Amino acid sequence: MTTVELGMPAEGPIADAVAASVATQGPKQTELKAKDMKTDQEVRWCPGCGDYVILNAVQSFLPSLGIAREDMVIVSGIGCSSRFPYYLNTYGMHSIHGRAPAIATGLAASRPDLSVWVVTGDGDALSIGGNHLIHALRRNVNMTILLFNNRIYGLTKGQYSPTSEVGKVTKSTPMGSLDHPFNPVSLAIGADATFVGRAMDSDRKGLTEVLRQAAEHQGTSLVEIYQNCNIFNDGAFELLKDPATGTQWSIPLVHGEPLVFGPDGASCVVRDDFGGLRIAETNQVDASEIVVHDAHRENPAYAFALSRLSSQDLRYTPMGVFRSVRKPTYDAMMTEQLDVARVQEPADLGALLAGGDTWEVKA
Amino acid sequence: MTAIERPETAPSSAPGGLVKSVVELDRVVIRLAGDSGDGMQLTGNRFTSETASFGNDLSTLPNFPAEIRAPTGTLPGVSSFQLHFADHDIMTPGDAPDVLVAMNPAALKANLVDLPGGGLLILDSDEFSPRNLAKVGYASNPIEDGSLEGWQTVSVPLTSMTTDALKDSGLGKKEAERSKNMFTLGLLSWMYHRPTEGTIRFLERTFRRKPEIAAANIAAFRAGYNYGETTEAFAVSYEIKPAPMAPGRYRNISGNTALSLGLVAAGQRSGLPIFLGAYPITPASDILHELSKHKSFNVRTFQAEDEIAGIGAAIGASFGGALGITTTSGPGVSLKSEAIGLAVMTELPLVIVDVQRGGPSTGLPTKTEQSDLLQAMFGRNGEAPVPVIAPRSPGDCFDAAIEATRIALTYRTPVMLLSDGYLANGAEPWQVPDVDQLPDLTGTVNFATEPNGAAADGEEGVFLPYLRDEETLARAWAVPGTAGMQHRIGGLEKADRTGNISYDPANHDFMTRTRQAKIDGIAASIPLTDVEDPDGNASVAVIGWGSTYGPIGAACRRIRRSGRSVAQIHLRHINPMPADLGEVLGRYDRVICPEMNLGQLSLLLRAKFLVDVESHTQVRGLPFRAAELAAVIQEVIDRTSEPVAPQVGEAGITAGNGAVQ
Ligand SMILES: Cc1ncc(C[n+]2csc(CCOP(=O)(O)OP(=O)(O)O)c2C)c(N)n1
Ligand code: SF4
Ligand SMILES: [Mg+2]
Numbered sequence A: 001m002t003t004v005e006l007g008m009p010a011e012g013p014i015a016d017a018v019a020a021s022v023a024t025q026g027p028k029q030t031e032l033k034a035k036d037m038k039t040d041q042e043v044r045w046c047p048g049c050g051d052y053v054i055l056n057a058v059q060s061f062l063p064s065l066g067i068a069r070e071d072m073v074i075v076s077g078i079g080c081s082s083r084f085p086y087y088l089n090t091y092g093m094h095s096i097h098g099r100a101p102a103i104a105t106g107l108a109a110s111r112p113d114l115s116v117w118v119v120t121g122d123g124d125a126l127s128i129g130g131n132h133l134i135h136a137l138r139r140n141v142n143m144t145i146l147l148f149n150n151r152i153y154g155l156t157k158g159q160y161s162p163t164s165e166v167g168k169v170t171k172s173t174p175m176g177s178l179d180h181p182f183n184p185v186s187l188a189i190g191a192d193a194t195f196v197g198r199a200m201d202s203d204r205k206g207l208t209e210v211l212r213q214a215a216e217h218q219g220t221s222l223v224e225i226y227q228n229c230n231i232f233n234d235g236a237f238e239l240l241k242d243p244a245t246g247t248q249w250s251i252p253l254v255h256g257e258p259l260v261f262g263p264d265g266a267s268c269v270v271r272d273d274f275g276g277l278r279i280a281e282t283n284q285v286d287a288s289e290i291v292v293h294d295a296h297r298e299n300p301a302y303a304f305a306l307s308r309l310s311s312q313d314l315r316y317t318p319m320g321v322f323r324s325v326r327k328p329t330y331d332a333m334m335t336e337q338l339d340v341a342r343v344q345e346p347a348d349l350g351a352l353l354a355g356g357d358t359w360e361v362k363a
Numbered sequence B: 001m002t003a004i005e006r007p008e009t010a011p012s013s014a015p016g017g018l019v020k021s022v023v024e025l026d027r028v029v030i031r032l033a034g035d036s037g038d039g040m041q042l043t044g045n046r047f048t049s050e051t052a053s054f055g056n057d058l059s060t061l062p063n064f065p066a067e068i069r070a071p072t073g074t075l076p077g078v079s080s081f082q083l084h085f086a087d088h089d090i091m092t093p094g095d096a097p098d099v100l101v102a103m104n105p106a107a108l109k110a111n112l113v114d115l116p117g118g119g120l121l122i123l124d125s126d127e128f129s130p131r132n133l134a135k136v137g138y139a140s141n142p143i144e145d146g147s148l149e150g151w152q153t154v155s156v157p158l159t160s161m162t163t164d165a166l167k168d169s170g171l172g173k174k175e176a177e178r179s180k181n182m183f184t185l186g187l188l189s190w191m192y193h194r195p196t197e198g199t200i201r202f203l204e205r206t207f208r209r210k211p212e213i214a215a216a217n218i219a220a221f222r223a224g225y226n227y228g229e230t231t232e233a234f235a236v237s238y239e240i241k242p243a244p245m246a247p248g249r250y251r252n253i254s255g256n257t258a259l260s261l262g263l264v265a266a267g268q269r270s271g272l273p274i275f276l277g278a279y280p281i282t283p284a285s286d287i288l289h290e291l292s293k294h295k296s297f298n299v300r301t302f303q304a305e306d307e308i309a310g311i312g313a314a315i316g317a318s319f320g321g322a323l324g325i326t327t328t329s330g331p332g333v334s335l336k337s338e339a340i341g342l343a344v345m346t347e348l349p350l351v352i353v354d355v356q357r358g359g360p361s362t363g364l365p366t367k368t369e370q371s372d373l374l375q376a377m378f379g380r381n382g383e384a385p386v387p388v389i390a391p392r393s394p395g396d397c398f399d400a401a402i403e404a405t406r407i408a409l410t411y412r413t414p415v416m417l418l419s420d421g422y423l424a425n426g427a428e429p430w431q432v433p434d435v436d437q438l439p440d441l442t443g444t445v446n447f448a449t450e451p452n453g454a455a456a457d458g459e460e461g462v463f464l465p466y467l468r469d470e471e472t473l474a475r476a477w478a479v480p481g482t483a484g485m486q487h488r489i490g491g492l493e494k495a496d497r498t499g500n501i502s503y504d505p506a507n508h509d510f511m512t513r514t515r516q517a518k519i520d521g522i523a524a525s526i527p528l529t530d531v532e533d534p535d536g537n538a539s540v541a542v543i544g545w546g547s548t549y550g551p552i553g554a555a556c557r558r559i560r561r562s563g564r565s566v567a568q569i570h571l572r573h574i575n576p577m578p579a580d581l582g583e584v585l586g587r588y589d590r591v592i593c594p595e596m597n598l599g600q601l602s603l604l605l606r607a608k609f610l611v612d613v614e615s616h617t618q619v620r621g622l623p624f625r626a627a628e629l630a631a632v633i634q635e636v637i638d639r640t641s642e643p644v645a646p647q648v649g650e651a652g653i654t655a656g657n658g659a660v661q
Helices: A013-025 A050-065 A081-087 A100-110 A122-128 A130-139 A184-190 A204-216 A243-249 A301-307 A330-344 A349-354 B040-054 B105-114 B130-135 B158-165 B173-177 B180-191 B197-206 B211-230 B255-270 B285-292 B307-319 B330-346 B373-378 B396-411 B421-425 B505-525 B546-561 B581-585 B600-609 B626-641
Strands: A072-076 A091-094 A115-121 A143-149 A195-200 A220-226 A250-253 A267-271 A277-281 A317-324 A358-361 B012-014 B018-025 B027-035 B057-063 B078-086 B099-102 B120-124 B152-156 B236-240 B248-254 B274-278 B299-303 B323-328 B350-356 B414-420 B427-431 B488-490 B530-532 B540-545 B567-571 B573-575 B590-595 B614-617
Touching: A050 A081, A050 A143, A050 A204, A072 A081, A072 A100, A081 A091, A081 A115, A081 B488, A091 B307, A100 A115, A100 A130, A100 A143, A100 A330, A100 B274, A100 B299, A100 B307, A115 A122, A122 A130, A122 A143, A122 A184, A130 A143, A130 A184, A130 A220, A130 B307, A143 A204, A184 A195, A184 A220, A184 A301, A184 A317, A195 A204, A204 A220, A204 A317, A243 A250, A277 A301, A301 A317, A349 B255, B027 B040, B027 B105, B027 B180, B027 B236, B040 B057, B040 B078, B040 B180, B040 B197, B040 B248, B040 B427, B057 B421, B078 B105, B099 B105, B105 B120, B105 B130, B120 B180, B158 B173, B158 B180, B158 B211, B180 B197, B180 B211, B180 B236, B197 B211, B248 B255, B255 B274, B255 B285, B255 B323, B255 B350, B255 B396, B255 B414, B255 B421, B274 B285, B274 B307, B285 B299, B299 B307, B307 B323, B307 B330, B307 B350, B323 B330, B323 B396, B330 B350, B330 B373, B330 B414, B330 B488, B350 B396, B350 B421, B373 B414, B373 B573, B373 B600, B396 B414, B396 B505, B414 B421, B414 B546, B421 B546, B505 B573, B540 B546, B540 B581, B540 B600, B540 B626, B546 B567, B546 B590, B546 B626, B567 B581, B581 B600, B590 B600, B590 B626, B614 B626
Parallel strands: A072 A091, A072 A115, A091 B488, A115 A143, A143 A220, A195 A220, A250 A317, B018 B236, B027 B099, B099 B120, B120 B152, B274 B299, B274 B323, B323 B350, B350 B414, B540 B567, B540 B590, B590 B614
Antiparallel strands: A195 A317, A267 A277, A358 B248, B012 B018, B027 B078, B057 B078, B057 B427, B248 B427, B530 B567
């Protein structure tokens, strides 16, 4: 079982409500099964959509956290992927397009006793909500953001998205899209995110491992999940999924292990002359030149360089945890400021209302 | 001067055998004007504090440019502060100053038009250099060319007297000059017999870490005071007796401070933690600043990346059981619209403060206006009713904040609290309330902790987040962490009771009407219409909302003093309106509605009650003048008292005598 530390609700009506529910319904249930995470709502994605596999993986994984369902909150934006909260028996909010990181920030900052998750899509997180995403990442509020990247706008029926490759032909770009895509991992590292990972929808084991590390991380975690939209962008990740090509083009990231990949470990990652990284043939370099993956490196330049290895057609795509570093979390620091303030200026409402200068009018 | 001038009561003799007389006045309006860098706002605020602690009733009108430092000595850089204080209760910062202090030619040029003939004009002669005069287009020096003959002009070298007073202070000339505002304050403090200890304490406190600056300012302040006492330039000083006020403890308070304290009090009285999500914007930023100081009251403040994140975070916090608040001005409300709709749909409590400023777009950031009313009412997609309430004076911002919270928590709804730039920065004496007498809001919280119903398939013991309280129609509010109550909410239409997604036509119709009915039902919890009609004979009523309360009230007093009757109706709750408002309006032959917009409340009243409201509007970025409003009212009364033939109003309803049928 994984351990995730949660705080306590501050004294007052919230803590009273939590205590009342424990009084009537017994102690918090933390031994859960995947079926306990399901709701009575009919799942409404297109048959074959990658969202199903992710949902199954998450439903199976969440119980391993040892957190009661009522202490988990899933906040989403708008998009196919953002329907996620309806299918998890936790607290949830399906909010408005792009704003989930902001909403989750308010919740997580005021309730350190909760495990807060954001589910968002590539359009939701990177177009309309791009601003909220980068600011959430730099603040490091304790929450986990799952970014379902299908490289398309699914819910609005197939327009290109900020992660679509240049030249993408869609209904809104009949002659091909013109704008250069974001690499969500590069963007997150550029925003100084303390935890950044990437996983594939169909790779249950790899996805679960990244989710586990993300959940354990104190601070904002961003997990990019490649998700197949079989209706509007089918096969977008085939290059990486197909066993024939997958090993050649994906670079598995394991902390402390040398970055060797490809059939028979034929390829590897070495430093280039400009402080970045490049792909080399393993038999052409000395073993000591091969980079050993270090997700805990303070300086984000290394993780950024890793994220730049891949091209927009997904060749040389690192999969796994790029970066995981410890920094104080926003919510913990906010709580600390409140504690300090209580010592400095005990809460006396009468004195506050009177302020510094008062005068008395006698009867 | 407008005041009753009495012969001197107590000649005082100053050193040097100078005999000075003291004149008693019932009220004075002073305007301090200078360059934005001259510290006029600070000087005005200090004079206000002295005046407040002396016990006068008062009202202030700060007026400053949007630029932090417009080019020195230019017209756009002029900043002013008007203070009206009296020995009786007053309602406005005064239409026109009796005394104008102009620290430079630009300040004179920008403000002289407002000073009535014969008024006292105090000028800093040092600043009337050819260069400064040329900057604002004076061909000759008005101090010398006779153009100021219509006023009692006293021109004194304020700057050089300040530097003289500070020549041993060790400060450079430029630095010493910066204390000229304190010299001026000292002079005015002598002229109006203001207590000085407060200012000295204030300077010591403010410059705690720079004792030499504190000492210089105090020295300049004292020098100004002594100059008044000894100079022949000012032969008279004035006394304005304290105003009779209800017994109690008082302080001076601005609208933004009062609003902030009201929110803190609402948090304390409900027991909920406060979460403010905000993005800086004039004139609302001071609420963010003020609340950020009060963390010990369980107040979390979050300076968001934009207005949307500000409200988003507040909604997230409300979902978690906090009192979510977002504060902004009109442009920010525009950005928040979609999120307000989410709060309407999810039926979560939220207080949205809009400190209105001149619009549209960036508009007039530092000037006042009431033009966001319809935005507050309707500025969202879909049928998205939101309660709207507005404070009427700086001190009233405190009570309005508590009332907004009461509604938000009781009815689980976002509430719009409409302040404005004039209330935000204006100040008045405020009776410090007794904490135990403040509304107890603990009963409004009642988090759901147990299942409350049965599912459609008959399963007992489930939690229905959209099951409503029969009386208030508020939905059940269960917070994360509460076992067995897990539920999902969101912006998609909710099925009645379960809150599940529903696209059912009948359900949408039902839910739309239910959300409206919930807001309409708030009327049952608010007072009946506030009408002031002392003799009960009025056939003309003046209706207003928000900060026009003071000017309308002052105008009505003038009318009544002239022997006529007029009723003042003031709306604190604009959505929903008091239950009897239609009936009340119907009692009057004429209803006038002055607003600092182009007739937004008039539009609502006409639409709702089919009353032929006469709209009187002004959008100059400044509050109404009482005299101007009195003239408008007088004209309508004159017209109404002539026998009038029944008129057909716009709505086709006879509006001559009681328009509502
Ligand atoms: C303010 C607003 N603008 C536009 C939309 C329409 N809209 C809904 S989802 C979406 C794009 C979703 O794309 P993505 O985030 O990639 O999610 P996916 O459906 O692919 O999972 C858009 C444009 C909306 N709901 N709200
Ligand atoms: S449109 Fe695409 S992303 Fe949306 S549910 Fe269908 S397959 Fe999934
Ligand atoms: Mg997408």
